[in-house]
Amino acid sequence: MSLKIGVPSKGRLMEKTFDWFGARGVTMQRTGAEREYSGAVEGIEGVELVMLSAGEIPRELAAGRIHLGVTGSDLVRDKLADWNKQVAELAPLGFGHADLILAVPACWIDVDTLDDLDGAAAAFRARHGFRLRIATKYHRLVRDFLTENGIADYQLVDSQGATEGTVKNLTAEAIADITSTGETLRANHLKILNDAVIHRSQATLFLARKADWGTAEQATLAALAARLGISAPQVSG
Template sequence: MTLKLGVPSKGRLMEKTFEWFAERGVGLRRTGSDREYAGAVDGVEGVELVLLSAGEIPRELAAGRIHLGVTGSDLVREKIADWENKVRELALMGFGHADLIIAVPKFWVDVDTLDDLDAAAAAFRAEHGFRLRIATKYHRLVREYLRDAGVADYQLVDSQGATEGTVKNRTAEAIADITSTGETLRANHLKILGDACVHKSQATLFRGRRSGWDDNMRRAFDDLTAKLQIND
């Protein structure tokens, strides 16, 4: 069998991944057009390149359909239940940095912390008769974080795009989303709660924990990690 390495199929994340491997003597390249999602690995025998969306890579790793994968640490934690028993971090790659945060309207002058948010949520429910809505696509991470912080009387509403606009559009009262500079939040008159960084994400090389590797796969893995100077 061939050791399969999944990497993002387009955009800056793909480009930075290719650069990261190239700096360590392993060439990743497309072998077709931008629409073909075909690729090759140079410098190590027995490794197959699989081009996927960053959001698909956690699922494929957990299922064992790929054996190594590059994606955001936020996506692995969000998409894989009990992720630490299904995949393992091999290397933090130093790019793709973004923070998963909770933000509220700037005019909520008395809401700056999670304790403030908890109090505001209780007051909101008492006044409006339904729970304060937090728009996000990171349901697992946000729910666990707020549970541990003791925040109640809220509901998560799904938002797969333009999350910062949900408050203005009155489909949510607060948001939980990824940000790198905060510019979009400020443009939408939102502020980040001071103690509400749910997760600091970056591009990470993961290994699936599923068994069943043959000798060829283990040999290819050892050769690859030696090139990348990773201690497994």
């Protein structure tokens, strides 16, 4: 049996993941035809590469179908209930940085904080007869954050992409999405609330607690962790 490691199958996260491991003597590369999602690992015995969408890696870890996985810390927290019971964070990788934030129209000059949003949400409901809509794909993280901050007068509307456009399109009043340069927010006339950074995300190496950790996989994990210069938690078969 080999230790399966899931990595993003395309884009910046894939390239930077390959670079991160390569710099530590573990060479990852895509194999096969240009569009074929298969890969190989060299430099360490017993490791199998599984190319996956970054968004699917949390679920594959939770199901134990892969032993290790690289994906954004935001995706693990959002997609898995009690994420730290299902996976362990082995190492932040120092790339793929993005902040999950709450933003409102820049023209809402009296709304700069969560407290302001709470007031605006109550006023909005009184005026319109329905709750202020926040568009996001990060349902669990946003709901938990708003609950922790005592904000209840809102509804989440699902947006799987182009979330900043929902305000202009009149399908939401506010948004919760990731930002890195801030350009998409500025271009869509939105501003971040001062105290509403919900999560600072980066690409992270995770371990699946419930994967099949036989003697061989445990030995491979120890060798890999030593090569990567990280400490691995005790796992049991």
